[in-house]
Ligand code: FPP
Ligand code: MG
């Protein structure tokens with residue numbers, strides 16, 4: 024709040040919604056079983072960045088004034104949709120959900136059927152004190168879009184619960200990891216529980232295309248994690264660097280990180296009923312931002328300490344992972360191939376690899392590629408009408424590059 028006037032706080036446009044976010048997420052996680060309740064809510068206690076819901080809320084608000092997909096009455100559009108399905112039954116099953124549903128404007132979303140009323144807490148709409156006179160008094164963010172933001176946090180947190188088990192991680196968000204606190208079994212089950220609750224919340228949005236997008240994200244997270252079990256597409260003992268090495272890494276990075284951000288941006292736009300060009304722009308923003316975000320994450324693993332990160336540093340090499348800084352270094356230093364081939368498993372391998380990486384411009388190339396993606400994210404939304412939320416999205420891309428943890 025004490026920042027100078029020039030600094031844009033990406034939170035500003037959605038501060039009220041963010042204030043309720045974690046409380047609302049926790050309400051989705053209640054269980055009658057006390058230890059499940061505790062394990063499920065564990066990662067919602069600490070200081071998270073909540074970057075995914077923040078982006079979903081900003082995207083929801085930034086696309087609010089973009090062209091709508093159709094001026095048809097929603098009921099009529101829905102009937103048409105039913106007719107399309109009936110007419111094509113048995114003839115053509117390849118109906119693209121994008122085409123069929125993109126002009127379905129979910130007007131019900133503003134009188135959401137969601138049972139728990141946190142998505143429509145009056146406080147969010149009525150305590151609003153917009154500064155510029157032309158700001159509409161009601162929040163432009165639909166209850167369904169707020170719920171989507173909560174769902175992205177649930178899916179992300181589920182993946183962290185599982186990830187810390189897979190990575191044998193001992194800390195997360197500056198505290199002991201859930202696997203350390205509760206053991207592997209409970210941590211895995213808590214993650215599954217979060218996915219279950221996310222699925223229920225998702226189903227209640229009553230939008231099949233949005234369900235399909237987020238269900239695909241869950242599959243993509245697992246696909247990304249599977250790709251990561253290997254460092255390269257080949258199984259060779261002495262892999263040689265090639266362009267494909269980078270492509271494999273970027274594909275994995277899309278699946279494990281950018282898929283959730285890009286597809287939830289797309290879902291936010293769909294729920295807002297905006298036109299196809301806006302939906303695509305939202306997706307592209309999320310995809311590029313997600314790639315930039317993970318590249319920076321992989322860079323910080325080399326440059327920051329565990330204390331600074333709130334989680335183990337230098338962990339990737341210890342886990343046998345060759346991420347962008349190493350892949351760029353490998354292009355100049357072929358001897359890294361042997362270490363990649365055995366996943367830095369011999370004593371001293373990780374340190375040797377780290378020293379080589381730090382003696383090349385691998386870190387700088389990673390930063391430059393992240394910047395490239397961040398710029399593409401900003402370019403993707405350039406046609407959005409000016410708004411505080413759009414500024415927030417731009418600022419998120421800039422902050423992604425500057426972040427230190
Ligand atoms: C963090 O990566 C982890 C992810 C981005 C995804 C992990 C996905 C799974 C474990 C698959 C299971 C998925 C679900 C939905 C339950 P990281 O280990 O590089 O980051 P870190 O340093 O924060 O641990
Ligand atoms: Mg991890």
Ligand code: MG
Nearest residue numbers: 186187189190
């Ligand atoms: Mg991991």
